[in-house]
Amino acid sequence: MRRRSGKPRGIEVLMDLAGVSADTLEDESLLENATQELCRFARARILETTTFRHEPPGFTICAVLPQGHFTLHSQTDTGAVFLNLFVRGTRLDDEGLVELAEKLFAPERIGFYTCPRTTPDGTPTSAGFDDDDRDDRDDVEEEEMATSSSGGRGGRGGRGGRDGRRRRR
Numbered sequence: 312m313r314r315r316s317g318k319p320r321g322i323e324v325l326m327d328l329a330g331v332s333a334d335t336l337e338d339e340s341l342l343e344n345a346t347q348e349l350c351r352f353a354r355a356r357i358l359e360t361t362t363f364r365h366e367p368p369g370f371t372i373c374a375v376l377p378q379g380h381f382t383l384h385s386q387t388d389t390g391a392v393f394l395n396l397f398v399r400g401t402r403l404d405d406e407g408l409v410e411l412a413e414k415l416f417a418p419e420r421i422g423f424y425t426c427p428r429t430t431p432d433g434t435p436t437s438a439g440f441d442d443d444d445r446d447d448r449d450d451v452e453e454e455e456m457a458t459s460s461s462g463g464r465g466g467r468g469g470r471g472g473r474d475g476r477r478r479r480r
Contacts (some may be wrong), residue, residue, distance in 0.1 A: 324408060
């Protein structure tokens with residue numbers, strides 16, 4: 312069976328950060344604040360957050376977004392952080408998001424992958440996506456945006472890796 316790609320309905324960004332300091336990876340408050348900053352940069356409102364400390368040492372943080380999610384998994388013993396962001400819509404400054412992650416975590420290396428998410432046949436999904444390019448991240452209040460230390464807003468297109476290639480810095 313041949314599958315067709317439909318119109319993009321969302322964007323997913325995966326980041327693998329290596330060589331992050333143990334002090335950073337053990338700081339629960341820093342990791343929670345980084346989650347908030349990265350979601351704010353993506354213009355995504357956090358509905359609920361759960362933080363779980365696990366063994367071997369590290370944290371998993373899950374943030375539920377309106378029709379999306381953000382996850383952070385840290386591994387203190389390997390110096391790694393794995394980030395995953397899915398947001399509705401087709402506008403996201405993924406390179407700006409990667410630059411912010413570099414600023415927040417100071418990794419030795421970072422790889423990222425950006426992928427447009429679609430329905431296989433191009434029809435609207437049960438989540439209620441319509442055919443326009445609007446996404447509910449446009450509803451994030453300006454005052455919330457002003458609190459972001461990054462000061463950035465996502466943009467259309469740009470230098471993003473929407474071609475699905477893995478990139479390393």
